[in-house]
Amino acid sequence: MNSHIRFDARxxxxHLLDQRKLPEVEADVVCVTPDDVIAALKTMVVRGAPAIGVTAAFGxxxxxxxxxxxDAEAGRRRLEVDLDRIAEARPTAVNLRWAVERMRRAWREAESGGPLxxxxVAALFEREALALQWEDEALCRRLGRHGAALLHDGDTVLTHCNAGALATAGYGTALGVIRAAVEGGKHISVIADETRPFLQGARLTAWELARDGxxxxxxxxxxxxHLMSRGMVQAVVVGADRIAANGDTxxxxxxxxxxxxxxxxxxxFYxxxxxxxxxAATPDGAHIPIEERPAEEVTHMGARRITPQGVPVYNFAFDVTPAALISGIITEAGVLRAPYGEAIAKALGASGERQ
Incomplete structure (x- = not known):
């Protein structure tokens, strides 16, 4: 499934599938300005680090x-400001700023001989965003094949949140591992944590997997x-919004x-x-910014209030898992193992990704 992010050049x-309305309603939000894209990112019309990056590129x-x-001078100033605004739409998912910087780099390289x-520039950005979208789905498939080798026939895998096609350009990271294992002939069952307060597991992961059978x-x-204590879980596979240089996630x-x-x-735990x-510029998990989201996501279930009026809530969107608790980091380049600082530096160096 890759139609949840669709750019119509004509x-x-x-067009973004509105993930807030799943699984009951499948409807698109249509963005025609950078403000529309920023609003879609902030309100979680689209979420998941790779999908956020692809959406930002089209933004x-x-x-x-x-x-x-x-006019040319005013337009260039406006574009620089808009690119900054898109990059700052959400703080934790590093793919957002990475995608915007990729657009900027393509712009600078194209103008090495003079202004365009x-x-x-708009046509260049469209081509680059489409390339990023295609690349993301392809690398998720490679990642999935690497991860599938870690699962055994008959395993039950627990996931937390949604790291599937909806969180990427298509196919998925954590769910890509599961899909690849199933495509390889293994019988895999999944337990999806509901993932309060936005219920990405209950609404999105369950929706994706049920559609795939x-x-x-x-x-x-x-x-x-309770599930783990009864031997009902053989592996955990989750996604990530940012991984620090030492493997903290x-x-x-x-x-x-x-x-x-x-x-x-x-x-x-993978x-x-x-x-x-x-x-690689973030040394460890203590330096990862953690987004805090509106209290209403916790105080309300839909339009209905479920907490007493006036009682404050914590609504941190993310937490950080220390590298010491991670069995392996599954990437398109293979499975990275501890010590993660060395493995990450080597993988990034070999791939040409940012250092």
């Missing part, structure tokens, strides 16, 4: 189209210890608790993410 619009293309309507008309059962987040809030339980019950999610 009408100059980005850059829309920004260039808008800037092309002004902004209409040509992969057995999936939804469990309350606080059932994880930021993922959806609650992932740290799952990792601690997996360590206690001796269940392998992180699946492309190399673009590794931020």
């Amino acid at each position: 009408e100059g619009a980005l 850059c293309a829309l920004a260039a189209r808008g800037a092309a309507s002004e 008309p902004l209409t040509e 992969i057995p999936v059962t939804v469990a309350c987040d606080n059932a994880c210890a 930021a993922n959806k809030i609650g992932t740290l608790g799952v990792a601690i339980l997996a360590g206690h019950f001796q269940v392998p 992180v699946a993410a492309p190399l673009s999610t590794i931020d």
Whole structure:
């Protein structure tokens, strides 16, 4: 599935499947300006680090189209500002800024011989965003094949949040591992943590896997210890929004608790993410910015309030799992093992990813 992010060059619009309405309603949000894309990112119309990056790249293309309507100097100033605004839409997922910087780099390289008309910059950004989208799905498939080798026929895999096709350009990271194992003939079942408060596991992971015919059962987040204690989980595979240079990993809030339980019950805990999610400039998890989201996501279930009026809540969107709790980081370049600092530096150096 890769139709959840669709760019229509003829009408100059980005169509995003509104993940807030799944599984009940499949409807698109149509973005025609960078403001539309920023709003879609902030309100979680689209989420998941790789998908955020692809969406941001198309947002850059829309920004260039808008800037092309002004005179050259003013348009270039406006485009620079819009690119900064897109890059800052959400703080934790490193793919967002990475994608915007990729657009900027392509722009600089194209103008090495002199300034281009902004209409040509817009066309360049569209080509680059489409290439990024294609590359992301292809690398997820490679990542999936590497990870599939870690799973055994008959395993039940627990996931937390959604790291599937909806969180990427298509196929998925954590769910890509599961899909690849199933495509390879293994019988794999999945337990999807519901993932409060946004319910990405209950709404999105279960929706994806059910559509693919992969057995999936939804469990309350606080059932994880019970499930592992009864031997009902053979492996945990999660995605990531940012991986620090030492392997510490930021993922959806609650992932740290799952990792601690997996360590206690001796269940392998794997992180699946492309190399673009590794931020070599961030030395460790203590330096990863953690997004705090609106209180209403916790205080309300839909339009209905479920907490007393006036009682404050914590709504941290992510937590950080220390590298010591991670059994392996599954990437398109293979499975990285501890010591992660050395493995990450080697993988990034070999791939040419940012250092």
